[in-house]
Amino acid sequence: MTSRPVIDDLSSFWMPFTANRQFKAAPRLLESAKGMYYRTTDGREVLDGCAGLWCVNAGHSRDEIVAAITAQLSTLDFAPTFQMGHPLAFEAASKVAELMPAGLDRIFFTNSGSESVDTALKIALAYHRARGEGQRTRLIGRERGYHGVGFGGISVGGIAPNRKTFSGALLPSVDHLPHTHNLEHNAFSKGQPAWGAHLADELERLVTLHDASTIAAVIVEPVAGSTGVLVPPQGYLQKLREICTKHGILLIFDEVITGFGRLGKATASEYFGVTPDLLTLAKAINNAAIPMGAVAASRTIHDTVVNNGAQGAIELFHGYTYSAHPAAAAAAIATLDLYRRDDLFARAASLAPVFESTAHALRDAKHVKDIRNLGMVAGIELEPRDGAPGARAYEAFVKCFEAGVLVRFTGDILAFSPPLIVNEEQIQHIFKTVRDVLATVQ
Numbered sequence: 001m002t003s004r005p006v007i008d009d010l011s012s013f014w015m016p017f018t019a020n021r022q023f024k025a026a027p028r029l030l031e032s033a034k035g036m037y038y039r040t041t042d043g044r045e046v047l048d049g050c051a052g053l054w055c056v057n058a059g060h061s062r063d064e065i066v067a068a069i070t071a072q073l074s075t076l077d078f079a080p081t082f083q084m085g086h087p088l089a090f091e092a093a094s095k096v097a098e099l100m101p102a103g104l105d106r107i108f109f110t111n112s113g114s115e116s117v118d119t120a121l122k123i124a125l126a127y128h129r130a131r132g133e134g135q136r137t138r139l140i141g142r143e144r145g146y147h148g149v150g151f152g153g154i155s156v157g158g159i160a161p162n163r164k165t166f167s168g169a170l171l172p173s174v175d176h177l178p179h180t181h182n183l184e185h186n187a188f189s190k191g192q193p194a195w196g197a198h199l200a201d202e203l204e205r206l207v208t209l210h211d212a213s214t215i216a217a218v219i220v221e222p223v224a225g226s227t228g229v230l231v232p233p234q235g236y237l238q239k240l241r242e243i244c245t246k247h248g249i250l251l252i253f254d255e256v257i258t259g260f261g262r263l264g265k266a267t268a269s270e271y272f273g274v275t276p277d278l279l280t281l282a283k284a285i286n287n288a289a290i291p292m293g294a295v296a297a298s299r300t301i302h303d304t305v306v307n308n309g310a311q312g313a314i315e316l317f318h319g320y321t322y323s324a325h326p327a328a329a330a331a332a333i334a335t336l337d338l339y340r341r342d343d344l345f346a347r348a349a350s351l352a353p354v355f356e357s358t359a360h361a362l363r364d365a366k367h368v369k370d371i372r373n374l375g376m377v378a379g380i381e382l383e384p385r386d387g388a389p390g391a392r393a394y395e396a397f398v399k400c401f402e403a404g405v406l407v408r409f410t411g412d413i414l415a416f417s418p419p420l421i422v423n424e425e426q427i428q429h430i431f432k433t434v435r436d437v438l439a440t441v442q
């Protein structure tokens with residue numbers, strides 16, 4: 001691959017979720033990628049320990065996906081899906097539906113996780129209204145939840161810096177469950193922690209406070225990723241499901257990270273044996289080759305909304321110009337075929353024990369305060385530096401990158417979620433690099 005001249009003006013691109021001035025003073029630029037590796041503009045190979053942003057589950061630049069997109073763009077570059085359609089949109093929806101928990105087989109396409117979340121919240125309100133319970137408008141999220149950056153998503157989300165600047169403009173009628181993270185009880189848990197299922201009972205408290213008749217939906221990430229890998233306590237999700245069902249509240253699982261194999265199953269819902277009413281998807285739906293997201297809705301919700309509309313009238317006033325974009329749909333079909341052909345979800349399940357033991361072997365590494373994991377996700381929490389939260393993990397992240405391994409960091413937590421094609425040697429290499437780096441971090 002020929003290298004392009006390194007860009008010398010970094011000023012125009014206002015970078016998302018980035019310390020812009022810090023980054024532009026010492027940029028980290030990726031130029032190409034194949035399989036498990038990125039290549040930087042200065043010609044270094046970097047092992048991808050986090051599947052880009054938890055999204056490239058089949059590894060980078062897969063020929064089958066690239067070919068499908070290329071062929072699609074020269075056949076049909078764009079087609080509207082408002083009162084029009086194109087075959088791949090329907091085919092992609094059927095393929096996604098096949099992987100969803102039984103009954104969640106109505107698929108609404110979006111272009112990102114944030115859009116999927118806002119779409120799911122709106123569908124929840126539309127559903128209750130269609131059944132004559134339009135007063136159910138309250139939404140319940142969870143502390144430390146991340147549901148993207150739309151106004152709906154930050155309102156139900158529970159990450160203070162994401163909300164603070166916009167606090168005056170958040171959705172009204174939102175409440176939050178407590179998060180389930182507790183190092184006193186659960187430090188160094190392998191898989192699901194034993195302590196904490198009772199925290200789901202807080203939902204009963206909120207129901208008592210607000211009355212079930214005002215509550216539309218509860219939204220949680222089955223495994224919280226962006227806030228630092230928070231694995232649900234044993235029995236917790238089951239309890240949430242029971243309480244929601246009891247009170248006629250919809251349960252939304254935000255599976256933007258957990259969808260498509262991250263836990264060794266198609267969905268976290270399948271992994272935990274708990275079926276929500278709505279399930280949001282995005283990352284990995286088409287291996288991140290083209291922006292795409294989706295909401296899987298139960299047939300009941302879909303039919304209630306659609307059958308409530310007058311014949312010939314639009315039933316749900318919602319959608320995106322690029323919903324089911326032909327190139328994104330083609331990429332999704334090729335990706336889902338690839339996942340099946342290579343049995344990548346089963347591969348993730350079979351690698352998970354090695355991933356777990358290799359991650360937990362860092363228990364005695366410098367600065368390590370907790371290690372947690374499930375499926376092909378792990379988090380290593382570091383003791384924060386006095387007076388400078390996040391600085392230690394940032395230093396570790398930069399040093400890992402310089403040592404040829406890409407990891408994520410959030411606060412003082414390092415997060416790991418490699419493509420599901422990773423092999424054991426690469427898993428060892430990722431965590432060995434982290435151990436070596438931590439030894440040098442102040």
Ligand SMILES: Cc1ncc(COP(=O)(O)O)c(C=O)c1O
Nearest residue numbers: 112113114146147148254256257
């Ligand atoms: C659980 C969850 N929901 C929503 C989102 C938002 O997705 P996007 O960045 O594609 O808008 C993310 C992104 O990390 C996520 O982890």
